Amino acid sequence: MDELRTNVHCDFSTNINRIQMIINAAVHHNRKIALDGRSMISTLEMAVRHGFVKIPKGTFVPIANVANLHDEDVVVVCTGGQGEPSSALQRMSTGDHNT
Secondary structure (H helix, E strand, C coil): CCCCCCEEEECCCCCHHHHHHHHHHHHHCCCEEEEECHHHHHHHHHHHHCCCCCCCCCCECCHHHHHHCCHHHEEEEECCCCCCCCCHHHHHHHCCCCC
C-alpha cells in the first residue's frame, strides 16, 4: 500500500485561525505551502496585509510548482471540502486542475 506523503488540507477560506495552524505545522516540518482556490488566496492576502496571519518569507510556492517538488516537501491548502462542483479540490480529483 502506498503511503500518503503530500498533505492536502481543505478548509473554509475564512477560517483564518485554522489556516495559521496549518502554516505553523508546515513551517515546523520544513514543508512549503501551495494555496489554491480564489477565496482562499484573497482571504489569506487580506489577513496577512492586516496582520492577522504571520508567514515566514519563502514559505509559499505557486500551485503550478507542486509537480516539481517532492511529495514530502509540500502541503497543499485548498478550498472545496464542502463538495462544490467547481472547487479546487473537485478539479484536482477529476484531473481538470490547471497544474
